[in-house]
Amino acid sequence: MNGIKQPELMVDEDRLLIKKALEVVCGKWRLFILLHLAEKTRRYSELRRLLPDVSEKVLIQELKALVVLGVLEKESFNEVPPRVEYRLSERGKAVMPLLLQIKEIGRHFV
Template identity: 45%
Template sequence: MQEDQSDGTVFVQTTLKVLGGKWKLLILWHLKDNDRRYSELKRLIPEITEKMLVQQLRELESDGLVNRTVFSEVPPKVEYSFTEYGRSLEPVLQTLCNWGERHLKRLELI
């Protein structure tokens, strides 16, 4: 570890590499309580493009945070859920949600 990154910077950079971007935290937020089908996630996050949703889900799966389960049905059914490792982010997601609520109250937007 570089001397100038001994204060935790490298850990924050690592976290941002995994969770960074506009959509990943929102996707994880929607998965925290329920397994979701792709179409549910698309409906819950209407601003995201299909290409971006697929990309973000693949990255979350690759990083070991999300499971992708394919059911052999017609039509095919695919569900996304947290892995056990992904569940370790639940307190972080709740803390971010709480902070956002306090921030909006501070700005008197809610």
């Protein structure tokens, strides 16, 4: 092949990018969690307070998924009581402008 993407290949690459984007964005609370971390690092307890509608189990699960995806970083401090903080990774910061734009889609349909 001479470097020009065949439509099918391009579609496959698109499909992969879209699936990965949907992993970051979708799920009832992921975007809310990320937007609460847009400005600053936050403690787990702060996120719990900012997201009262989210159960502890779901919040922990979604934070873990976002860390595994590479969007967030988690830091644990060996203190009493133990302290855990979450922040955007470099890649998370890089996509934040795109994440903030997703809200604008909603403006057309309320």
